[in-house]
Amino acid sequence: MSYENLKEYVTAHGQEHLLKYWPELSDNEREQLAGEIRKLDLAETNEIFRRANEATKVILEKFDDDLKPIPQTHYESVPGLNEEKIAEYENIGFKEISDGKVGVLLLAGGQATRLGFGHPKGMYDVGLPSHKTLFQIQAERILRVQQMAEERTGKYGNITWYIMTSQHTRGPTAKFFKDHSYFGLNEENIVYFEQGTLPCFDFDGKILLDEKHHIASAPDGNGGLYRALKTQGVLDDIKKRGIHHLHGHSVDNILIKVADPVFIGYCKSKNADCAAKVVQKSSPSEPVGVVCRVNGHYKVVEYSELTDEAAERRNPDGRLTFSAGNICNHYFSSEFLHKIADFERKLKLHIAKKKIPYVENGVRQKPTEPNGIKIEKFIFDVFEFAENFICLEVARDVEFSALKNADAAKKDCPSTARQDILNLHRKYIREAGGVISDDVDVEISPLLSYGGENLRELVNNEVFTISPFHLKSMQESSNGYHNGNH
Numbered sequence: 001m002s003y004e005n006l007k008e009y010v011t012a013h014g015q016e017h018l019l020k021y022w023p024e025l026s027d028n029e030r031e032q033l034a035g036e037i038r039k040l041d042l043a044e045t046n047e048i049f050r051r052a053n054e055a056t057k058v059i060l061e062k063f064d065d066d067l068k069p070i071p072q073t074h075y076e077s078v079p080g081l082n083e084e085k086i087a088e089y090e091n092i093g094f095k096e097i098s099d100g101k102v103g104v105l106l107l108a109g110g111q112a113t114r115l116g117f118g119h120p121k122g123m124y125d126v127g128l129p130s131h132k133t134l135f136q137i138q139a140e141r142i143l144r145v146q147q148m149a150e151e152r153t154g155k156y157g158n159i160t161w162y163i164m165t166s167q168h169t170r171g172p173t174a175k176f177f178k179d180h181s182y183f184g185l186n187e188e189n190i191v192y193f194e195q196g197t198l199p200c201f202d203f204d205g206k207i208l209l210d211e212k213h214h215i216a217s218a219p220d221g222n223g224g225l226y227r228a229l230k231t232q233g234v235l236d237d238i239k240k241r242g243i244h245h246l247h248g249h250s251v252d253n254i255l256i257k258v259a260d261p262v263f264i265g266y267c268k269s270k271n272a273d274c275a276a277k278v279v280q281k282s283s284p285s286e287p288v289g290v291v292c293r294v295n296g297h298y299k300v301v302e303y304s305e306l307t308d309e310a311a312e313r314r315n316p317d318g319r320l321t322f323s324a325g326n327i328c329n330h331y332f333s334s335e336f337l338h339k340i341a342d343f344e345r346k347l348k349l350h351i352a353k354k355k356i357p358y359v360e361n362g363v364r365q366k367p368t369e370p371n372g373i374k375i376e377k378f379i380f381d382v383f384e385f386a387e388n389f390i391c392l393e394v395a396r397d398v399e400f401s402a403l404k405n406a407d408a409a410k411k412d413c414p415s416t417a418r419q420d421i422l423n424l425h426r427k428y429i430r431e432a433g434g435v436i437s438d439d440v441d442v443e444i445s446p447l448l449s450y451g452g453e454n455l456r457e458l459v460n461n462e463v464f465t466i467s468p469f470h471l472k473s474m475q476e477s478s479n480g481y482h483n484g485n486h
């Protein structure tokens with residue numbers, strides 16, 4: 001495209017300011033900027049801004065009359081299920097794992113701005129006795145659950161780990177895994193793919209320049225997953241490997257039960273195409289989205305979208321009516337993901353007002369107040385397209401502790417993540433007959449135990465006094481990363 005054509009193109013779409021500094025640019029810089037502009041479909045980009053703005057206006061209306069909780073027929077609670085039922089679901093899940101039909105979709109494209117960590121969040125070490133990072137903990141849970149499935153069924157199957165990265169996290173994530181020998185997993189069962197980006201806008205819909213020759217852009221939100229699955233060939237890979245079930249979750253839940261066989265088994269036995277694990281809201285004012293039905297469609301309704309009356313409403317048994325707190329922990333059948341690829345363009349767009357560096361009078365400015373918007377898609381906005389959506393409630397102290405903030409926030413931060421996992425491990429030790437007081441910190445390696453199993457022989461009647469302590473698997477103690485992976 002010649003300069004004249006480029007100029008005509010941006011002018012026709014009201015974005016002519018993008019070429020404001022063209023006369024000052026070097027040849028290389030001109031090439032970069034022209035390339036970035038060419039890559040954008042400006043008609044579509046303007047339309048995205050318009051749709052996102054429109055969606056914001058709708059959000060301002062609170063939901064009330066049209067709002068219904070998840071029907072009992074589509075909701076089960078792990079704390080409320082008996083052991084036989086849990087074992088039944090778990091056995092179904094183990095069989096699917098052994099048959100190689102289970103994959104994990106890890107959302108690892110976020111920028112971790114609140115945590116203030118300059119690397120991918122999965123590389124964060126919350127200060128456990130072992131100093132394992134989130135990535136390592138998750139990798140080891142995959143190894144262990146594969147091993148458990150083999151023990152249970154007599155057949156070994158691989159779980160494929162699909163890791164969604166973004167322009168910022170792709171390189172460092174892949175390097176981190178390589179540098180750590182993939183934490184004992186087979187390299188061929190780890191598939192990285194990259195989500196897309198969207199330009200950042202000022203409040204009037206003008207695309208911002210991050211530098212004179214570079215457009216400001218940001219990852220398109222964790223709902224960018226669906227587009228990336230298609231454009232990056234992941235759907236084809238899922239098909240090729242014969243994977244039927246995908247467990248999708250955020251990178252920052254330190255308690256995540258990766259590829260949880262109970263969840264997989266529950267979803268398979270109910271023939272679900274899409275599902276969410278939820279935790280009970282702790283109080284009416286907890287700022288968490290709730291999974292519910294709006295006009296017959298399953299949705300996550302944000303805290304700010306609920307009226308006070310709806311947030312405080314209780315059932316006769318005292319439970320909050322809208323209590324299904326969404327924790328970014330989902331199941332998708334592979335068929336559903338293929339179907340969603342065609343709906344992707346209809347996904348709702350969300351606006352976040354942010355401080356976005358921009359160029360003014362030729363100088364890069366770092367604003368102290370929000371000066372523009374980032375547009376994001378959310379992973380849960382596909383629930384309404386599901387034909388058989390179900391929920392599984394799980395115990396918060398066993399399955400959910402998110403790492404979002406730096407310690408100063410005192411909430412969802414490294415200290416709380418560390419405490420939550422150590423509390424859970426104390427509970428597992430006590431359940432297995434060990435004696436441990438609240439001031440003793442013992443971390444249980446995921447290679448030894450995925451969810452409290454496999455401990456009795458080791459800890460029954462043991463009194464734990466050394467703190468901090470890392471309780472490892474035998475192979476781990478002798479071999480570093482080696483752990484019986486096939």
Ligand code: UTP
Pocket residue numbers: 107108109110111112113114115121164166195219220221222224249250251252328404
């Ligand atoms: P959050 O919305 O909490 O964002 O992501 P974040 O990037 O971790 O943190 P902040 O908001 O910058 O402080 C929830 C999950 O979605 C992933 C994150 O990596 C995390 O696992 N995510 C988020 C993506 O994969 N892509 C995105 O564009 C945004």
